[in-house]
Amino acid sequence: MDPGKIDALEECIARAIQEHLAAGTLDWPQLAGLDHPVLRVEAFLEDAGHSAGSTQTKKVASRSVDLAGLMTPTSLQSRSPVALAEHESVSTRQRVLATDNVLEEAPVGLDDAVVQDQDSPGGSRRKGTGGLRISQSQAYQEDMSEHQRRMALDNRTFPKRRKIVSEKLVFQPSTLDKLIIGIWEQIHGTLNLDPRAISEQFQIAPAVETDAAEGRIESNGDQLVITTSMTSNTFSNMNVFCRKVTQASRVSRSIEIIVQARWTEFFDEQVQLRIAETPQVSPTKHRKAVFMEACQDFGWSEKELRNKMAIWKGYKEVKDAAGWVALVFTGMGIYRFCKYRVEFEPDAMRRLQNLRKRLEVGADTLHPNWRKILSIVGVSCRNEYKGHPHDWVVFEDGRDPVSLQSTYLEQDAYFNFEQIEESIIDERVWGCEDPRWIMQPQNAVVRAEGGYICAVCSFQQSDDPRVNACNCFPRLFGCLKRTPPPVQIYRTHNGKNNGLQALVPFERGAAIGEFVGLVTKGVRHLDVMDGSTATANYQIWQGRQGNFTRFINHSCKANSQLSHFTWLDTQRIVLVSKGIEAGTEITVDYGDRYWAGLDKICLCGESCCRYRRR
Numbered sequence: 001m002d003p004g005k006i007d008a009l010e011e012c013i014a015r016a017i018q019e020h021l022a023a024g025t026l027d028w029p030q031l032a033g034l035d036h037p038v039l040r041v042e043a044f045l046e047d048a049g050h051s052a053g054s055t056q057t058k059k060v061a062s063r064s065v066d067l068a069g070l071m072t073p074t075s076l077q078s079r080s081p082v083a084l085a086e087h088e089s090v091s092t093r094q095r096v097l098a099t100d101n102v103l104e105e106a107p108v109g110l111d112d113a114v115v116q117d118q119d120s121p122g123g124s125r126r127k128g129t130g131g132l133r134i135s136q137s138q139a140y141q142e143d144m145s146e147h148q149r150r151m152a153l154d155n156r157t158f159p160k161r162r163k164i165v166s167e168k169l170v171f172q173p174s175t176l177d178k179l180i181i182g183i184w185e186q187i188h189g190t191l192n193l194d195p196r197a198i199s200e201q202f203q204i205a206p207a208v209e210t211d212a213a214e215g216r217i218e219s220n221g222d223q224l225v226i227t228t229s230m231t232s233n234t235f236s237n238m239n240v241f242c243r244k245v246t247q248a249s250r251v252s253r254s255i256e257i258i259v260q261a262r263w264t265e266f267f268d269e270q271v272q273l274r275i276a277e278t279p280q281v282s283p284t285k286h287r288k289a290v291f292m293e294a295c296q297d298f299g300w301s302e303k304e305l306r307n308k309m310a311i312w313k314g315y316k317e318v319k320d321a322a323g324w325v326a327l328v329f330t331g332m333g334i335y336r337f338c339k340y341r342v343e344f345e346p347d348a349m350r351r352l353q354n355l356r357k358r359l360e361v362g363a364d365t366l367h368p369n370w371r372k373i374l375s376i377v378g379v380s381c382r383n384e385y386k387g388h389p390h391d392w393v394v395f396e397d398g399r400d401p402v403s404l405q406s407t408y409l410e411q412d413a414y415f416n417f418e419q420i421e422e423s424i425i426d427e428r429v430w431g432c433e434d435p436r437w438i439m440q441p442q443n444a445v446v447r448a449e450g451g452y453i454c455a456v457c458s459f460q461q462s463d464d465p466r467v468n469a470c471n472c473f474p475r476l477f478g479c480l481k482r483t484p485p486p487v488q489i490y491r492t493h494n495g496k497n498n499g500l501q502a503l504v505p506f507e508r509g510a511a512i513g514e515f516v517g518l519v520t521k522g523v524r525h526l527d528v529m530d531g532s533t534a535t536a537n538y539q540i541w542q543g544r545q546g547n548f549t550r551f552i553n554h555s556c557k558a559n560s561q562l563s564h565f566t567w568l569d570t571q572r573i574v575l576v577s578k579g580i581e582a583g584t585e586i587t588v589d590y591g592d593r594y595w596a597g598l599d600k601i602c603l604c605g606e607s608c609c610r611y612r613r614r
């Protein structure tokens, strides 16, 4: 089919539907019995082609027509007061959408069908005029309560990927900051601490002769020689092998550090034991004797061991403050941190202490086997935190995390929240259709071959990483397996209940996650995200299902933004960073409509706050 012709036809069909319905008010008495009749009109265009089996069907129009707005005064008269009240509120609501001009195409039918007659006394007489355009009239007093709690998207372009010079980040991140960020990155990384995987890794790592299907790794004297040809099969084997070796070396780094920290404890215990046995000898002498014994066993010089011990002592101090979890998941930063000891002051240690439980939440939920590695140093402990990392609410002051559910039970005894990765379509509302579907002209040709072109970068999109070339949001679409991002739900200290905190920095333009929930419609007086395409208006409700984006608070000077992005012809709402520092609260601007008439005041604390007063 010629895409140009289809577009023209689509236009005609849509106009024909509109004109037909706009031709006059509906005088169907049967409508009177319904509270809020909505007619859904869908049009499909089929090109049967010349040969059998080449039929192509294409949806060209999808409209929801609010029949309430097209009813004549006669049919309205016979309706109940409740229905009339509903009718009033619907008309007001739709006007709000129209005047805000948020929807490119609001549900048709009502806005121009019911207009205020300015000439009549009191201005309240209604007249049916038909017509399906979005009203520009502002004559109605808006009923703010009708559209409050509805978040709007920021339709400006995505934040550009450049690093902003932060007001606070005048200095480079301190070594402690680097250490902490390194730990969070490991926790949210691919470290595999499953004992079976570890033993497999350790079998392959020291195995000098490993026969990958076509590649071969052999020992040549004291060198490793890798003979392999770069065919895709061999490359794939090499990828697996390289990943295993890298994993093994990361795991062995974790083991090395926990063993060295534990050895330091053994050393001190040994000194204490000797002092207890022969108290007449001075502690310094005992210490020296134990030290010399160790030098001999290690085969190292005094200087060598002394230097190493200084660093290992640092490991132990980090462990005493932040727990074993900090050592198991530590990045390379710990060596520098312990070697130079520039930040080993009480404040830093307190900061690490306050992180301990939070790190454990991340490690227990993302790496349920991590504690097993501690058996190497004779420590046994069970996981404390089960489920999803975002099933827990953490505290900045180091208090024990609490279950997410427990933080809402007071307001809602039946509160529960299912963590989901992809939005769920509310079938009662949409049947088996996804209202987020977008017909992108540039995909008219490639779609027939199963392809999709990104409207932003013009490269091909695919869930298969080998085919995908769109790199707009690689963390979310097309490239990597999605894992929970390094963020935690935490208890805010300024009355906003829970909020979302960034554990690592998110550079400007980076996607943090997708706003997912139940894709529905018609939710009122609850927090929802309004979304719209050219053919449908929908809402995403996160009341019972969703992800961490459900817990983002508003700020009048937000550090992230919710924007549209079309992935595989389906509109997605993506949380994009505007430049976020590690340890700060992630915020978005809910927009005016959310706060309009809402019985709450904004606690963002910014000098530019727009909703400080009711």
Ligand SMILES: C[S@@+](CC[C@H](N)C(=O)[O-])C[C@H]1O[C@@H](n2cnc3c(N)ncnc32)[C@H](O)[C@@H]1O
Pocket (backbone or CB within 6 Å): 495, 496, 497, 498, 499, 527, 550, 551, 552, 553, 554, 555, 600, 601, 602, 603, 604
């Ligand atoms: C989407 S929820 C965000 C998570 C919420 N704080 C919670 O604990 O579930 C939106 C609600 O959070 C609160 N909130 C978010 N931002 C706020 C702000 N800047 N000032 C006051 N309350 C805020 C309001 O109660 C608002 O209705």
